[in-house]
Amino acid sequence: MKPPGVSNSEAREIKYLRLSITDSCDMRCGYCVPHRTSIAHVADPLSSEEIALLVNAFAKNGVTKVRFTGGEPLQRPDVTGIISSIVGIPGIETVGLTTNGRYLKKLAANLAGAGMRRVNISLDSLDRKTFRLITGCDALNDVLDAIDAALGVFEKVKINTVVMRGINDREIPAIASLAMSLPVEVRFIELMPLGHSASEWDMMFVSASEIRRALGNIEPLPYSGDSSARMYSLNGGRSRVGIISPMSEDFCYGCDRIRVTSSGKLRPCLRLPVEEDIRPLLRDTELPARLGEMIGRLSHHKLPQASLESAVQAEAMCSVGG
Numbered sequence: 006m007k008p009p010g011v012s013n014s015e016a017r018e019i020k021y022l023r024l025s026i027t028d029s030c031d032m033r034c035g036y037c038v039p040h041r042t043s044i045a046h047v048a049d050p051l052s053s054e055e056i057a058l059l060v061n062a063f064a065k066n067g068v069t070k071v072r073f074t075g076g077e078p079l080q081r082p083d084v085t086g087i088i089s090s091i092v093g094i095p096g097i098e099t100v101g102l103t104t105n106g107r108y109l110k111k112l113a114a115n116l117a118g119a120g121m122r123r124v125n126i127s128l129d130s131l132d133r134k135t136f137r138l139i140t141g142c143d144a145l146n147d148v149l150d151a152i153d154a155a156l157g158v159f160e161k162v163k164i165n166t167v168v169m170r171g172i173n174d175r176e177i178p179a180i181a182s183l184a185m186s187l188p189v190e191v192r193f194i195e196l197m198p199l200g201h202s203a204s205e206w207d208m209m210f211v212s213a214s215e216i217r218r219a220l221g222n223i224e225p226l227p228y229s230g231d232s233s234a235r236m237y238s239l240n241g242g243r244s245r246v247g248i249i250s251p252m253s254e255d256f257c258y259g260c261d262r263i264r265v266t267s268s269g270k271l272r273p274c275l276r277l278p279v280e281e282d283i284r285p286l287l288r289d290t291e292l293p294a295r296l297g298e299m300i301g302r303l304s305h306h307k308l309p310q311a312s313l314e315s316a317v318q319a320e321a322m323c324s325v326g327g
């Protein structure tokens with residue numbers, strides 16, 4: 006289902022930067038850190054000064070929206086300073102962060118004070134045992150408290166749920182009902198086989214059409230172009246849920262995203278193992294121009310629809326940042 010008005014051949018204008026500021030995470034979600042392997046952590050992630058320099062250069066190249074991710078971005082002790090250093094950069098209109106929520110309650114007010122307006126919180130189960138099974142830790146209440154705290158201070162709060170057969174697929178209606186009881190947008194995400202074997206992924210994968218069936222009475226909303234999710238109204242139009250379907254439906258059309266990994270590599274596509282080291286540019290007096298060239302060069306790798314096979318080859322999400 007290609008979003009209306011978006012064509013294959015449209016030039017990709019990059020507006021949205023997803024920046025992984027650490028690959029370290031206190032949770033061990035099996036879909037993100039497959040087999041709960043220990044990831045070789047980047048010894049030297051980008052410093053806060055380097056991040057500010059880079060975001061400035063991205064803004065000069067047309068980026069208007071920045072999202073910090075990881076790993077777990079709230080594990081960076083300097084995360085509030087990072088946010089405040091980029092909030093005022095000319096051209097940057099939106100600053101957000103994606104978190105597992107465990108430490109968000111404590112940090113929410115400071116992050117909002119630093120100028121952050123949006124947060125996405127991962128929540129894959131409302132059942133304590135299942136939550137522990139998925140994440141490897143007993144933090145469901147911390148995450149639920151974090152959602153409350155976030156609603157008090159941020160303009161937009163979204164909840165992300167990766168759907169897995171036999172693990173949390175039965176909870177789709179219960180998790181969707183959060184969008185009825187709270188002013189949040191709930192988005193269900195198809196499992197991507199990043200770092201999984203094909204058979205492992207096959208067993209757990211739940212398609213967007215199955216998710217729609219489980220949601221029951223939903224109506225598609227017009228494509229806003231502002232999100233990777235297809236949005237639906239729920240509850241007679243009073244609530245909204247989204248489905249992010251990178252695997253079973255057209256997903257790449259009109260993608261305006263670019264990623265910087267925690268090790269400072271620029272990646273044009275989540276699914277393709279194509280990247281270039283951005284660090285050497287940081288010492289270049291012509292940083293914005295050099296970065297512009299690199300963005301242009303790598304953007305050519307963006308495909309109308311990146312293949313499933315390429316996703317299988319790509320590395321674990323915790324290194325790339327989701």
Ligand code: SAM
Binds near residue numbers: 030127323327
């Ligand atoms: N630690 C943060 C968190 O838990 O949200 C940020 C990093 S996480 C890599 C960012 C997003 O990627 C989360 O919404 C997570 O659910 C999603 N994600 C990770 N692995 C995935 C996979 N294999 N398939 C689909 N989404 C995935």
